[in-house]
Amino acid sequence: MTDKIPVTVLTGYLGAGKTTLLNRILSEPHGQRFAVIVNEFGEIGIDNDLVVGADEEVFEMNNGCICCTVRGDLIRIIDGLMRRKGKFDAIIVETTGLADPAPVAQTFFVDDNVGKRAKLDAVVTVADAKWLKERLRDAPEAKNQIAFADVILINKTDLVSDADLREIEARIRGINPYARLHRTQRCAIPLPEVLGRNAFDLDRILDIEPAFLEQGSGHDHHHSHDHDHGHAHGHDHDHDHDHDHGGLKHYHDEHMQSFSISSDTPLDPDKFFPWIQNLVAQEGQKILRCKGILSFKGDPDRFVFQGVHMILDGDHQRPWKDDESRVSRAVFIGRDMPEEMIRKGFAECVA
Amino acid sequence: MSDARTDTASIVERIQPVAAGGAVVAVHFLGDDAVFVLGEEALHVWRDGEERRVAVHGGAILASAGDGHRIVTGGDDGKVVTTDPQGASETLASDAKRRWIDHVALGPDGIAWSCGKQAFVRSTKGKAAAERTLDLPSSAGGLAFAPKGFRLAIAHYNGATLWFPNAPDAKPERLEWKGSHLDLTFSPDGRFLVTAMQEPTLHGWRLIDGKHMRMSGYAAKVRSLSWGPGAKWLATSGASQLVVWPFAGKDGPMGKAPKILSPSEHRICAVAAHPKQEVCAVGYEDGMLLLTRIEDGAEVLARAPGAAPIAALAWNASGNRLAFGTEDGEAGVIAL
Numbered sequence: 001m002t003d004k005i006p007v008t009v010l011t012g013y014l015g016a017g018k019t020t021l022l023n024r025i026l027s028e029p030h031g032q033r034f035a036v037i038v039n040e041f042g043e044i045g046i047d048n049d050l051v052v053g054a055d056e057e058v059f060e061m062n063n064g065c066i067c068c069t070v071r072g073d074l075i076r077i078i079d080g081l082m083r084r085k086g087k088f089d090a091i092i093v094e095t096t097g098l099a100d101p102a103p104v105a106q107t108f109f110v111d112d113n114v115g116k117r118a119k120l121d122a123v124v125t126v127a128d129a130k131w132l133k134e135r136l137r138d139a140p141e142a143k144n145q146i147a148f149a150d151v152i153l154i155n156k157t158d159l160v161s162d163a164d165l166r167e168i169e170a171r172i173r174g175i176n177p178y179a180r181l182h183r184t185q186r187c188a189i190p191l192p193e194v195l196g197r198n199a200f201d202l203d204r205i206l207d208i209e210p211a212f213l214e215q216g217s218g219h220d221h222h223h224s225h226d227h228d229h230g231h232a233h234g235h236d237h238d239h240d241h242d243h244d245h246g247g248l249k250h251y252h253d254e255h256m257q258s259f260s261i262s263s264d265t266p267l268d269p270d271k272f273f274p275w276i277q278n279l280v281a282q283e284g285q286k287i288l289r290c291k292g293i294l295s296f297k298g299d300p301d302r303f304v305f306q307g308v309h310m311i312l313d314g315d316h317q318r319p320w321k322d323d324e325s326r327v328s329r330a331v332f333i334g335r336d337m338p339e340e341m342i343r344k345g346f347a348e349c350v351a
Numbered sequence: 352m353s354d355a356r357t358d359t360a361s362i363v364e365r366i367q368p369v370a371a372g373g374a375v376v377a378v379h380f381l382g383d384d385a386v387f388v389l390g391e392e393a394l395h396v397w398r399d400g401e402e403r404r405v406a407v408h409g410g411a412i413l414a415s416a417g418d419g420h421r422i423v424t425g426g427d428d429g430k431v432v433t434t435d436p437q438g439a440s441e442t443l444a445s446d447a448k449r450r451w452i453d454h455v456a457l458g459p460d461g462i463a464w465s466c467g468k469q470a471f472v473r474s475t476k477g478k479a480a481a482e483r484t485l486d487l488p489s490s491a492g493g494l495a496f497a498p499k500g501f502r503l504a505i506a507h508y509n510g511a512t513l514w515f516p517n518a519p520d521a522k523p524e525r526l527e528w529k530g531s532h533l534d535l536t537f538s539p540d541g542r543f544l545v546t547a548m549q550e551p552t553l554h555g556w557r558l559i560d561g562k563h564m565r566m567s568g569y570a571a572k573v574r575s576l577s578w579g580p581g582a583k584w585l586a587t588s589g590a591s592q593l594v595v596w597p598f599a600g601k602d603g604p605m606g607k608a609p610k611i612l613s614p615s616e617h618r619i620c621a622v623a624a625h626p627k628q629e630v631c632a633v634g635y636e637d638g639m640l641l642l643t644r645i646e647d648g649a650e651v652l653a654r655a656p657g658a659a660p661i662a663a664l665a666w667n668a669s670g671n672r673l674a675f676g677t678e679d680g681e682a683g684v685i686a687l
Contacts, residue, residue, distance in 0.1 A: 052451070053450070055467055055468065055490055057489055057490055057508070059489075059508050059531050059549075060529075060530075061530075061549065061550060062529060062530045062548070062550050062552075070549075072489075072490065072492075072508065072531050072549070073467075073490060075549070076453060076490070076492075077451075080411055080413045080427060080451060080453075081411075082390075083374070083376065083390035083391060083411035083412065083413065083427075084390070084391060084427075085374075085390075111549070111572075113572070
């Protein structure tokens with residue numbers, strides 16, 4: 001369904017630079033036309049034909065899960081925008097600094113009419129290089145936005161030292177090792193790094209290795225191999241733990257974690273599906289996002305899945321290639337997740 | 352249960368095609384003129400085979416309502432526009448902040464519209480009455496006037512509000528039910544209020560005592576509701592069968608099963624009950640249009656499948672003309 005309108009969600013704590021990024025996207029000569037959905041308090045100085053103010057009304061679906069929240073206003077606005085189909089190529093949703101990205105994302109999975117016409121492209125989070133560390137300490141919203149992101153811009157890098165930057169990156173990696181990280185000043189970034197990411201496209205779930213393992217690859221050139229000596233703030237106020245792996249600083253956030261699981265033995269679909277469905281039904285509130293590529297016994301195809309809280313989406317993707325090792329892999333990002341239980345449950349799904 | 356319905360009686364040759372010129376989002380009759388509401392800017396008026404366009408909005412048309420004598424539309428240009436049978440349109444109101452007009456409603460004594468968390472009414476009886484405004488707990492999901500008097504129901508999160516705009520001191524009545532309530536409709540006898548929810552379910556209240564009615568089992572959100580003659584039944588979209596709830600008894604559908612008619616492989620997206628007979632026009636996702644008799648489920652094929660979803664359906668008041676429009680802008684009038 002290539003004719004679905006891609007939707008980019010811009011998040012970031014107050015003052016991080018969301019509006020700067022939005023204006024940059026709108027003003028660059030790319031020939032794309034955007035419909036922009038801004039929060040009702042933030043519509044200052046946006047120069048675009050189609051700007052809609054949103055109320056950010058979040059409500060719970062009556063499906064027995066309290067984490068299944070959606071944005072009612074988005075459903076209404078996207079329905080209205082679709083009447084002007086052909087007048088724009090993509091939608092950008094700018095959220096307030098205090099917004100949780102999950103209800104926005106879940107809206108695209110829960111509502112039929114929205115899901116039929118629009119698709120979530122990526123959650124892009126702008127972080128303030130100078131203040132992020134403190135916000136991670138005192139603002140759960142900021143941590144959520146980092147944990148949920150597909151792309152993170154560490155903005156205002158001119159205001160901090162290189163050592164501080166590496167520290168911030170390590171903090172972000174401690175929460176979300178899977179997002180693309182970029183250092184920016186005034187949100188200057190090539191637009192293909194934030195638009196057209198297909199981060200929620202099942203067909204594009206090719207690469208779920210943590211980004212910090214990809215050092216040296218073209219995309220993550222900001223990650224140096226520099227040794228980080230002596231800045232291991234051993235008595236951090238938020239009780240984070242940090243340690244060095246081969247020179248790369250590594251933090252574990254106390255509450256927000258991510259981990260990956262893999263299995264060389266093919267899985268049994270009759271065990272896996274009941275397990276994962278039960279897992280997100282029970283623990284979905286803690287699991288912000290999950291995704292995976294699976295090898296089922298006797299199945300020549302790769303199976304891919306992703307989830308946001310309790311909502312799961314999955315499909316057969318393509319046949320495994322002969323030279324591909326048929327390893328099943330899944331990653332989870334969440335808050336206070338029962339990691340051992342999830343690992344054990346996954347391990348029991350082997351055929 | 353074949354979708355082809357090759358053995359079904361057919362009146363497909365009676366379709367008079369209409370070149371609507373854009374996606375049709377609704378259709379209403381003004382007398383015997385079929386008025387197709389387009390997704391953007393204009394109404395397309397069909398009068399005995401002659402067609403013309405009436406420009407009404409500077410952008411998307413987000414909502415419309417008609418009562419046979421006039422049509423009211425709300426747009427993303429912040430305007431509420433009324434159009435009369437002569438095709439003369441007039442701007443009734445313009446939102447000061449140019450907010451979207453999300454919903455509109457027409458009642459016996461007034462016109463209503465909403466922008467986000469505010470509902471507005473204007474009386475159309477007597478002297479030009481002042482506009483009245485009601486602030487809501489959350490954005491309006493839909494508006495409907497009671498069949499008699501000057502009373503507006505507003506659907507929103509966690510229920511609906513009943514408002515008597517002419518009694519500004521009276522506190523609006525709140526009907527509670529958890530969840531997001533969207534379209535809503537009074538039964539034409541005024542006894543029941545039914546909302547379509549974000550979930551694939553309907554919720555109803557018996558107004559005399561506030562008793563709840565849950566009507567569930569749909570595959571998709573219910574977006575089209577239509578009352579049969581005498582308010583005896585309510586036909587609904589949202590499933591791949593026509594779901595008809597019985598409302599004849601004093602308890603409405605409470606404790607009763609709906610009638611399930613005209614099954615298909617495709618979902619129903621629009622329904623329109625005949626104004627006089629026990630018949631419902633049923634529009635499917637694949638463009639098929641059936642006329643289904645409620646009593647025994649007998650069918651007449653009014654339009655063959657194989658096109659875009661039926662987005663709009665309406666009968667004229669005497670019930671001898673049926674108009675339809677699709678998401679792709681195909682449209683027609685069927686004379687019966």
